[in-house]
Amino acid sequence: MKTEQKTIVFAIVNQKGGVGKTTTAISLGYGLARKGKKVLLIDFDPQGSLTVSMGIDNPDQLTDTIADLMTCMMQDAEPEWDKFVLRHDEVDFIPGNIELATVEAGLVNTMSREQMLKLIVAHFRSDYDYILIDCCPSLGMLTINALTAADSLLIPCSCEYLSAKGLELLLKNVIRVRKFLNPDLKISGILLTMYRGNTNLAKDISELITDSYQSALHIYQTRIPVSVKVPEAGMNNRSIFEYAAKNKVAAAYEMLTEEITGGENV
Ligand SMILES: Nc1ncnc2c1ncn2[C@@H]1O[C@H](COP(=O)(O)OP(=O)(O)OP(=O)(O)O)[C@@H](O)[C@H]1O
Numbered sequence: 001m002k003t004e005q006k007t008i009v010f011a012i013v014n015q016k017g018g019v020g021k022t023t024t025a026i027s028l029g030y031g032l033a034r035k036g037k038k039v040l041l042i043d044f045d046p047q048g049s050l051t052v053s054m055g056i057d058n059p060d061q062l063t064d065t066i067a068d069l070m071t072c073m074m075q076d077a078e079p080e081w082d083k084f085v086l087r088h089d090e091v092d093f094i095p096g097n098i099e100l101a102t103v104e105a106g107l108v109n110t111m112s113r114e115q116m117l118k119l120i121v122a123h124f125r126s127d128y129d130y131i132l133i134d135c136c137p138s139l140g141m142l143t144i145n146a147l148t149a150a151d152s153l154l155i156p157c158s159c160e161y162l163s164a165k166g167l168e169l170l171l172k173n174v175i176r177v178r179k180f181l182n183p184d185l186k187i188s189g190i191l192l193t194m195y196r197g198n199t200n201l202a203k204d205i206s207e208l209i210t211d212s213y214q215s216a217l218h219i220y221q222t223r224i225p226v227s228v229k230v231p232e233a234g235m236n237n238r239s240i241f242e243y244a245a246k247n248k249v250a251a252a253y254e255m256l257t258e259e260i261t262g263g264e265n266v
């Protein structure tokens with residue numbers, strides 16, 4: 001059952017690929033569930049990576065996905081909501097698959113096309129403490145839907161692939177979304193992922209981000225280190241907490257969960 005707290009909807013977003021969005025959505029989701037929170041994950045990426053990590057080998061064969069829910073919203077139809085929610089251990093999730101790409105194309109001709117995911121999220125707010133939306137690596141209409149549906153953004157930035165320019169572009173989109181669609185949208189923070197603390201590159205990149213954005217944005221104290229246990233956990237359909245409880249990445253995601261439930265940076 002949901003606790004008394006106000007529901008918080010996070011979009012885990014960065015148009016750069018492979019920066020740890022899906023890993024963060026899953027690990028934070030499990031971290032929050034371990035603290036007794038009721039959590040819903042939404043796979044909002046046509047790649048379906050979150051869905052695969054939740055134990056579904058062929059997401060493209062699924063029929064009841066977030067893409068179908070989006071289609072219902074676009075057609076003003078009332079879905080059978082419950083059949084879209086699956087469960088994996090302690091968290092609920094709505095799967096996603098390649099159909100989302102078709103939905104994205106169809107949004108062009110839909111009235112209020114930026115608001116479709118917001119309608120879906122609104123339905124589930126009363127059931128969950130946290131709803132985490134795993135975004136795809138683009139700034140297209142799916143991501144604009146996620147920015148419109150969210151209360152707050154969590155932006156993972158890999159210390160290997162970061163491009164400061166990419167962050168600037170994302171922030172420009174946030175400003176436009178705030179102006180036209182979601183004035184209360186907050187940025188919870190930037191999360192440094194795949195952080196190799198012993199390398200100069202990681203230090204340089206984290207300094208670059210801190211110097212460029214610290215005055216305007218929160219940067220989480222927690223940095224997520226690199227570990228081979230992360231892809232291994234994904235391959236075994238397990239969260240890092242179940243797969244390698246004592247691993248440094250599990251400890252880091254637990255700290256991130258603490259930072260977020262501390263409540264100062266929502
Ligand atoms: N801390 C980590 N240490 C080692 N490998 C990691 C770590 N975090 C993520 N990875 C691996 O890096 C790859 C990309 O991670 P992930 O899928 O979370 O990124 P993403 O931003 O969701 O990617 P996409 O943009 O394609 O959706 C995956 O193989 C994942 O297992």
Ligand SMILES: [Mg+2]
Pocket residue numbers: 021022023045049050134135
């Ligand atoms: Mg992903």
